[in-house]
Amino acid sequence: MKRLKRDKRAVSNAIVVMLSLVLVVIIVANVVLWSYQMNQLDWEKMQEDVKITDVARAGEAWSYNASGYAPSGSTNLVSGSVSNLTSNDGVYMVFRSYASATNTNNIVTNGNVTTATDWTYTDISDPSAVVSGNYSSTVYQSASYSLYIQLVDDSANLAYTGSGKQYQAMATVSTLPTSATLYFYYRIDCGGTSASAEVANATVTITKPDTSTVTVFTTSVTFAALTTGSWIYQTINVSSVFTATGTYTLDLRGYFSTTTAKKPTLTVYYDDVWLNIVTPSEYTNEVEFTGSSNTESWMQLVWTVDSAWTISSVNVTLQLFNYTLGDYPTSENGYIAYTSGDTPNTDETKNQTITVNPTDFGDATGYWRMKIKGVKATDTQFDFKVDWIEFKVVTDSGTLFTFENAGSLTSHVVSLWIINSTNHRRYDANLFINSGEEATYIRADIRLPSTPFIAKVVTERGNMAVFARS
Structure with missing residues (x-):
C-alpha cells in the first residue's frame, strides 16, 4: 500500500509538471504571436502614406441664357432673336448703332x-x-x-x-x-x-x-x-x-x-x-439683356459674352447689374471694358468669374440684367453682332476632399475633422484608397467655414493627414 501511494504521488507530480510546461508553452506562444502582430501593425502603419491634397467647396453648375432684350437710345434691332444667343455657333442677333454725337457745319x-x-x-x-x-x-x-x-x-x-x-x-x-x-x-x-x-x-x-x-x-x-x-x-x-x-x-x-x-x-x-x-461724329450701340436663374446659394458666377462688331476699334463695356448697389458697376466685379480688335466682324469672347458675393448679381427671384455698350468716334454707322450670352452659377453642394495614397498599402479613412477658430467638428468617414492612387470624396453634409481652416483625417491604422487652408 505504501508503495502504491508513493507511485500515485509521483504520477500526480508528473502531471503537474506537464501541465505547467503546457501553460508555459501557450503563454510563450501567445507572447510571440502578439509581438509578431504588433510588429506587423507597426510595419503596416509605417508603410501607410495618405495625404490630403485639396479641400474645396463642391459645386453644381447651372447655365442660363438671355430671354429678353431692350435697346437703349436709338439702337435698332436689325435681325435675329434671343434664341440665337444660346450657343456660340456664329448665328447672331444684330443691332444697329445710332448717332450719339454730331457736328453742325454751314x-x-x-x-x-x-x-x-x-x-x-x-x-x-x-x-x-x-x-x-x-x-x-x-x-x-x-x-x-x-x-x-x-x-x-x-x-x-x-x-x-x-x-x-x-x-x-x-x-x-x-x-x-x-x-x-x-x-x-x-x-x-x-x-x-x-x-x-x-x-x-x-x-x-x-x-x-x-x-x-x-x-x-x-x-x-x-x-x-x-x-x-x-x-x-x-x-x-x-x-x-x-x-x-x-x-x-x-x-x-x-x-x-x-x-x-x-x-x-x-x-x-x-x-x-x-x-x-x-x-x-460718334455712334453708339447699347442693349440690355435680361434673364432668369435659380435662387440657390451661389458660390461662383461666370458670365460670358461672345460678339463681334462690323467696324474696328469699338470701345466696349460689358456690365452686370449689381442688385446690392442698385446700379451697374463701373469697375471690378460685374464690369468688363475693352477695345474691339482691328479686324471687323471677328468674334471675341469675354468672360468674368465672380467668387465674392456672386448673389449680388441676381435678385430675390434669380432675375439678372446685363448691359452691352459699344461707342466709337466715327461718322460711319456700325452694327453689333451678339452670338452667345451665358450666365452660369455654381451652387454650394458640399465639400470635395482630394486624397493621394503614396504608400504601398490600401488605406481606409475612418474619420475626419473640420477645424477653425470657432468650430471643431468630427465626422465619420468610410473611404478606401488604393496604393498609388488619388481619390475624391464628396460630403454633401459638410459646409466649409470661412478661411482659415484645417481639415484632418485619420485612417484605420491610426495615421493622420492634415490640410490647412489660409
Whole structure:
C-alpha cells in the first residue's frame, strides 16, 4: 500500500509538471504571436502614406441664357432673336448703332454776304435782256451786302418775262447728314414808274450730285402798286434732299413778269443764307439683356459674352447689374471694358468669374440684367453682332476632399475633422484608397467655414493627414 501511494504521488507530480510546461508553452506562444502582430501593425502603419491634397467647396453648375432684350437710345434691332444667343455657333442677333454725337457745319460760303465774293449770277431766261443780278450795298438785312436778281421794265409798249439766279456750289458733303436746315432772308420790291399786275417770284432750289434739282422754297407776289417789301426769314428742313455724298449747288432764283406800259422794276433780294448740315461724329450701340436663374446659394458666377462688331476699334463695356448697389458697376466685379480688335466682324469672347458675393448679381427671384455698350468716334454707322450670352452659377453642394495614397498599402479613412477658430467638428468617414492612387470624396453634409481652416483625417491604422487652408 505504501508503495502504491508513493507511485500515485509521483504520477500526480508528473502531471503537474506537464501541465505547467503546457501553460508555459501557450503563454510563450501567445507572447510571440502578439509581438509578431504588433510588429506587423507597426510595419503596416509605417508603410501607410495618405495625404490630403485639396479641400474645396463642391459645386453644381447651372447655365442660363438671355430671354429678353431692350435697346437703349436709338439702337435698332436689325435681325435675329434671343434664341440665337444660346450657343456660340456664329448665328447672331444684330443691332444697329445710332448717332450719339454730331457736328453742325454751314456749307454755304459767305452766306451773310459780308463781301462781294463767292456767288455767281447767271440768267435763267432773259429773251429781252432785261434781267440782271449782282451784290447790293444799299439794301441788305445785315452788313455789308445782299444778293439781288432784278428785272427793269423801261418800255411803254412791251411786257416782259425773265428770270435769273445767284448760285454757288457748296462745300462737298462727304458724310450723309442726319439732318439739314436751310435759313435765309428774302425781300421782294416793286419800284419803277407804276404797277398794275406785276409778278415777282422768289424760288430756292438745290441741285444734287446726280444733277437732279429739288425746289425747297417758292413764293410769288403780285403788285398792283409800287411797294417796298420787308425782309422775311425762312427756316426750311431740307434733310430729305441729302441722299448721297458729293457736291450740292444752291440756287437763289428770281422770276418776273410785267404788264404793258407800267414800266416797273421788280427785285428779289436774298441775305444771311445758311445751310447747316448735322453729321455724326460718334455712334453708339447699347442693349440690355435680361434673364432668369435659380435662387440657390451661389458660390461662383461666370458670365460670358461672345460678339463681334462690323467696324474696328469699338470701345466696349460689358456690365452686370449689381442688385446690392442698385446700379451697374463701373469697375471690378460685374464690369468688363475693352477695345474691339482691328479686324471687323471677328468674334471675341469675354468672360468674368465672380467668387465674392456672386448673389449680388441676381435678385430675390434669380432675375439678372446685363448691359452691352459699344461707342466709337466715327461718322460711319456700325452694327453689333451678339452670338452667345451665358450666365452660369455654381451652387454650394458640399465639400470635395482630394486624397493621394503614396504608400504601398490600401488605406481606409475612418474619420475626419473640420477645424477653425470657432468650430471643431468630427465626422465619420468610410473611404478606401488604393496604393498609388488619388481619390475624391464628396460630403454633401459638410459646409466649409470661412478661411482659415484645417481639415484632418485619420485612417484605420491610426495615421493622420492634415490640410490647412489660409
